[in-house]
Amino acid sequence: MQIRPAREGDAQGIAYVHTESWKTTYRGILPDDFLDHLTTESRLSQWEKTIRSGEKDQILVVAEQIDGNIVGFACGGKEREGKLPYDGELYAIYLLKEVQQRGIGQQLARYVVRKLHSLNMRSLMIWALERNPACRFYEKMGGTPVQTQQIQIGGQELVEVAYGWEDITFFGAKNLGSS
Template identity: 45%
Template sequence: MKIRKATIDNAKAIAKVHVESWKTTYTGIVPASYLQQLSVTEKEQLWKRGLQQSKHYIFVVEEDGNVCGFISGGRNRATQGKESEYEGEIYAIYLLKEAQRKGYGKELVKTLVNDFVNDGIHSMTVWVLEDNPSKHFYERLGGKVVNEASIHIGGKELKEVCYGWNNIEDLL
């Protein structure tokens, strides 16, 4: 297992992980019609844009030389609400199903947090669908629910929870 900063050349691999992870994680939660229309090509363009942003942190985890997961984050996008007091935010973290439960997620978070701390970011949040079976990962890392919101995905209203960490250095 190797974790490193993502490059523009990783956009397609990240897009594949993104789409595949949504399909395996959110089946039965997000409408099937929405999951079926997810496109690696569209996500690749999204990730190319993200990889070109200067203060967008994106790391990949590789297993046997192949990208099997990633994490992205940056400054907190909240402009109001309980979660806006946190400086940083995990925007996305996804692992292929076969790469889960190997400690890769925890190592990705630690890598991101290390860069956050080096850049003066000492607290963070992450938004997670309430029905996401992986939400307990954030609880095991010490995240506390600090807010909730509704979100519409594929025409269905879903509930999101926001986990927050006041001192992310505890994660290192």
């Protein structure tokens, strides 16, 4: 497994992981009809644009298997909303279901956090749906719930939780060691 920055040509794999992970992670949380209509094609232009933008304050990394298949990705950058006192934000982290629970998510998240730290970001947050099983992952990585908000996805009202790290130097140190 290789964790590396996304590059031209990765958008298809990232869009596939994005779509498929939503379908498995959010089944039972979001309406089935909404999930059933998600397609790789609908996410493709978003990821092509993100890769092409080459923004200095953002990072997009992929988890690539030896055969070249992308099985996960993470992205982050400056905190987007300005409502909470955090410099950086982990915008997304997604893995295909079949590769979860293997430490790949930790590797992806740590890669993004190291890059954000190198850009002088000292604190971090991520928004997650309250019923998302990944909330346990964020807590294991040392995140503390700091705020909730209502959002609407697929015509359904949901609660989103912000997890925060006041000092990203300690990201993941809670239960995993600080390496």
